[in-house]
Amino acid sequence: GAVVSQHPSWVICKSGTSVKIECRSLDFQATTMFWYRQFPKQSLMLMATSNEGSKATYEQGVEKDKFLINHASLTLSTLTVTSAHPEDSSFYICSARGRGGKTEAFFGQGTRLTVV
Amino acid sequence: GESVGLHLPTLSVQEGDNSIINCAYSNSASDYFIWYKQESGKGPQFIIDIRSNMDKRQGQRVTVLLNKTVKHLSLQIAATQPGDSAVYFCAENMVGSWGKLQFGAGTQVVVTP
Numbered sequence: 001g002a003v004v005s006q007h008p009s010w011v012i013c014k015s016g017t018s019v020k021i022e023c024r025s026l027d028f029q030a031t032t033m034f035w036y037r038q039f040p041k042q043s044l045m046l047m048a049t050s051n052e053g054s055k056a057t058y059e060q061g062v063e064k065d066k067f068l069i070n071h072a073s074l075t076l077s078t079l080t081v082t083s084a085h086p087e088d089s090s091f092y093i094c095s096a097r098g099r100g101g102k103t104e105a106f107f108g109q110g111t112r113l114t115v116v
Numbered sequence: 117g118e119s120v121g122l123h124l125p126t127l128s129v130q131e132g133d134n135s136i137i138n139c140a141y142s143n144s145a146s147d148y149f150i151w152y153k154q155e156s157g158k159g160p161q162f163i164i165d166i167r168s169n170m171d172k173r174q175g176q177r178v179t180v181l182l183n184k185t186v187k188h189l190s191l192q193i194a195a196t197q198p199g200d201s202a203v204y205f206c207a208e209n210m211v212g213s214w215g216k217l218q219f220g221a222g223t224q225v226v227v228t229p
Contacts, residue, residue: 006159032215041124043205043219044160093159097215105215107152107159 002028004096006108013084013115021079021111023094029074030096034105035067038091050077084115124203126224135193139206139220144187148209150217151180151191153202160205163191193225201227 003026013019023033032051036044048069050056056069066088068080077096081088091112097105129135141149147168152160166173166180166189173180179192189206203224207217 034216036219043222044217046216046218049213049216091157095215095217103214104162104165105217107161110157110159112157 002026002096002098002106004030004094004106004108006092006094006111008111009109010112011114013113015085015115016083018080018082019084019113021081021092021094021113023077023079023096023108025075025096025098025106028096028098030077031074031099032105033071033077033094033096035069035077035079036093036095038093038110040091044093047079081113084113086115089113089115124222124224126226128226128228129196129200131196131198131227131229133196135191135196135200135225137191137193137204137223137225139189139191139223141187141189141206141208141220142218143208143211144184145211146208147211149180149182149189150207150209151178151189152205152207152219153200154205154222155202163204196225196227198227198229201225 005024007022035047038044047062048056048058050069050071052071058064071077093110095105095107097103150165151163154160164175164180177194181190203222205222206220210216
């Protein structure tokens with residue numbers, strides 16, 4: 001399968017600061033990337049869909065000004081958690097799919113964010 | 117099993133036995149389903165998928181069954197091994213957006229020796 005890499009794998013930041021998480025497709029061009037959030041012992045919840053070169057589409061209840069998504073190239077999408085608070089501490093996971101009508105989405109390894 | 121809340125249902129299985137993990141999905145129009153395995157601190161790992169025009173699909177040691185009438189999926193793991201210990205999620209592809217997934221609640225599988 002194709003490889004999707006997230007960076008960093010884990011990050012600790014202070015309350016009020018911003019954190020950027022990168023999602024890269026290493027061996028294919030990702031026209032669409034998806035960002036999920038997962039709290040401990042819970043399922044993955046879709047936050048937003050990002051298409052290369054256009055604005056992200058956010059799921060209901062997800063603050064677009066707090067979770068900034070940029071998908072400026074076919075191999076990179078970034079999620080920036082702005083003014084992070086302890087309740088934003090979570091596991092953030094991206095997936096990426098390539099061109100074509102029905103192509104599988106491949107997941108990154110996730111980023112553990114801890115806000116202190 | 118399904119769970120709403122802050123804890124995952126747990127399936128305890130003896131090594132060598134077969135495991136059956138169940139999942140209910142929400143949208144009768146969904147036409148593509150996937151089972152994922154997630155180990156602690158890692159992203160989901162694809163196990164097997166099935167399209168809505170099938171009711172059964174087999175892989176290596178795994179079988180997925182789809183019952184569209186009651187919107188139910190199951191994953192069967194044959195001869196469960198210690199390495200199968202993980203959380204298992206079913207996911208349905210949201211209609212109209214390929215790759216956009218809605219995940220089920222998840223089941224923690226614990227394999228005992």
